[in-house]
Amino acid sequence: MSTPSQPRPSDVPRVDSAQIGPDEVPPAEGQKRAISHASANSTSGVDQPTNGNGGSVATASRATVSGANRIGLLRDFYKGSPTTLCAGCGHNAITNHIVKAFYEYGVNPYYLAKMSGIGCSSKAPDYFVSRSHGFNSVHGRMPSVATGAKLANRKLVLVGISGDGDTASIGLGQYCHMIRRNLDMVYICEDNGVYGLTKGQFSATADLGSIQKGGKPNEYETIDICGLAIELGASFVARSFSGDGKQVVPLIQAALAHRGAAVLDIISPCVTFNDHEGSTKSYAYVKEHDIEIQDLDFIPYYENIQADYAEGETADVKLHDGSHVRLRKLAREEHDATSRISAMRVIHEARQKGELLTGLLYVNPKMKDLCELENLPEKPLKDFTEAELRPSRHEFDALMAEFAN
């Protein structure tokens, strides 16, 4: 197993059930009501008056709690406020996949930072893991906020939720530079090709010729944010479909295990403004044209599972935290997900054929991330004290003397 120089998403201090308090301690089977109650009523996680005095609560061994994950939390703990998005919105499905992926992986909520910009997608961080800090920042500029947060505390596990307008139009510059800096973040673009909150204008990921709800065709070439990411030197690029949990969940987990910017472009139909005939981002169209390039298995570093392994048919990529992603070829095309050139080729070929190619398009687990490139210490920068940050009096006086004669 590798020895990562920075913690895995789950590698931070374990959640102590003694701290979680009476309502949040993973209960025995059949007693999930309490946690559901806590989550459902909490939008910010701060308005619960009953959190304290956890020490008096019996702390059952986590391993014995049915349904608890490896850090002792039930799946419900990863839920958030009720969604305010439209019924049937692809984004809600993605939220559920995130909850499942985080729960299964055992993401530590105290160190999770949920980042977003502005738009329907950017509301989503409120809908999962209420016990984590979230930041709904400004339109298209979430990557810079996330960059600052990571620099301040490299122990944070960042998940950024963006949309196609937020990523490919107003935020295109920041998206590019986040990739260029290889910011260690799971970056999910919930991609529906339209602006929902402002009622249905095309975004820059709308396909050429796709028809707007009012009948107007899109005359402009699409921006393929996966192709762009690979061109920019991204270390992890995947595309998927909100309706395909079997693919989305392991991709999110692989993205968590990856260190660096992990881009997931998840096509997520907008039921209200872009689900009609003629749209290339409708449920019907996406289901019809979705070509899965691989069958994906995520094998976390903490599970030692030996799976059947047919030589030539399956590729195994060891990710930064020691987890593996196992890719079994499904599509007609040959694709080596560790080859940038192969990734560019399959993206272009799929576009030519009008197919939606989904799966792990590219991964390079060896690239340095921003914190390594900046040579930051293990200790979060936010925790340094006066004594550590100020030069000594002697050094300072010597410096002053250099400015004098």
Add this chain to the structure above:
Amino acid sequence: MLATEELRATRQRPPVVNDLTFMAATINGSGSQSSNLVITRALFMMGIPVAPKNVFPSNIEGLPTWYYIRVSPQAYQARTDDVHVLVGLNPTTWQRDVQAVNPGGAIIHEATYPVVGNTKRDDCVYYPVPFHKMGRDNIENADLRKYLTNMIYVGAVAWLLDIPMEVIEESLAHQFRRKPKAVPLNMKSIQMGYDYCVANHTKQDPFKVARMQGKIEGKMLIEGNQAVALGALMGGCTVAAWYPITPSSSVCENLEAYANRFRKDPETGQRNIAIIQAEDELAAVGMVIGAGWAGARAMTSTSGPGISLMGEFTGLGYFAEIPAVIVDIQRMGPSTGLPTRTNQGDISFVHGLSHGDTRHPMLLPGTVEEAYEFTQTAFDLAERLQTPIFVMSDLDLGMNLWMADPFQYPERPFDRGKVLTAEELERLNGDWGRYRDADGDGIPWRTTPGTEHPAAAYFTRGSGHDDNARYSELPEVWAHMMDRLKKKYLSAKSFVPKPIVESAGSRIGILAYGTTHHAVVEAREQMNARGLKTDYMRIRATPFTDDVVDFITSHDRVYVIEQNRDGQMYDLLRLEMEAHQDKLKSVRHYDGTPIPAAVVVGAVLVAEGKGSKSEFERPTGAAHALAVEGSNS
């Protein structure tokens, strides 16, 4: 001929010692900056107070540039319109430069420049030197010829002003302390200029310098941007994000140098600071907001155009209550404006930067000492008040050398503000609200991500939220939030640096801020000599403390002196002091040069009926400076 008589009179004048302004008119990118710095430091090494001002173009190479060194026994730091000694080495500005010289002045110039018509001044002394020919004939290294030719004038100036050559050599060694091999080569050029003047010229003007004592002992020369960078270093900055822009780039470049020296673990090479050159100012301030939110002391530095871009994030920082330090090295706007000229033109914009109701505390350093101190203070205030804090420097302060006492080693610990730890949350039984006014000062408590407590997390957003950080569009919730934010802004009064008042028992007040201070210091002496005593308040921050109100109410008239067209601070004061606004008068200077004392003296004396406008006309015809605006005037 009268002019000749004047000249003869000049020649017979007693020497003028250590009281003159030197101006080098050269071509940008020709290495003249090194020559000017050698002269500056040589004078400084002689114990003579210097006030250098670099008036440079927005250009890499080829456009005109001027460098002023004012020396005065009083150690005045302001620019003046005077030029007593000109080094003319730019043919394109030659005519204008000659016209700028005071009657009786000395002109060292390239010998091939014409001295006819309006470049022929009967009231000045000319010292032609064949700089180009000497360079061509004597400097073999073609790559360095341009730079070494400019060094020749250092020798000519040393001869003219009587600067000992050993001091020049010492200053040269300081200038090239990282390239000691360059010293002899440059010294050779300097000697050449000196020798030429000895052999070919007789000194006929009165201007000279002499070693002096008692004014600058123990002082150093430092640029404001270096001082800001030192403030960031000592103030505990751990994240700096910036985008290159004149005149602020050297803030983070200096910080980078200090970080490599003082923040790097010699064994691991790890630095306990991240300095990121962002893709633009939007990203730079975004990183600062993100880092501040996550608990780091974070800053950016920029100038006007960058400030414009930072508006949206600044509003988020204000409304979501996130610490951030934003250093604005003001330059002349609007638009691209004059990127290399100074101004105090961002005051009203920054005051309320962002859409909607916003108010930002501003710190207004007037000296390099304050640039250092206030940058540290800004980090404390940002975390104490949980809001963006602006440090409003300017190009004059930031990019010129200033004399200063060595900076004080900070005695105070950081003020990290109201941050709840897991233990404190436990003690509170988790009962807290991110935006609750728990202490009655409008300043709420916060947590940072990574706090190991189930009640720690909250959702940060720029949209409407209640005391517990929950989304809300309710009218009463919104109004309540805006009222508390205003209360918090007013609470800032008790934390920001107080104004400095100098009282002479007058009914007439002068009010200024930032670098305008240096013109006011000198102007008050001059006005005093003409029988007008004035009191003086230098504002060092917004929000205005009660002292500001007291000062204005206790004077009959208060002249607000500033370096912008619209009287921006005057406007803010008038809004706040509605009942007393008739007392406020506005004096403005806005041609891109640092304000000289003459502007203040002229405007105030004329307005007070103690002088006539014609008496104070400035040579560049900057008549605006004499206008005083204000109610009833």
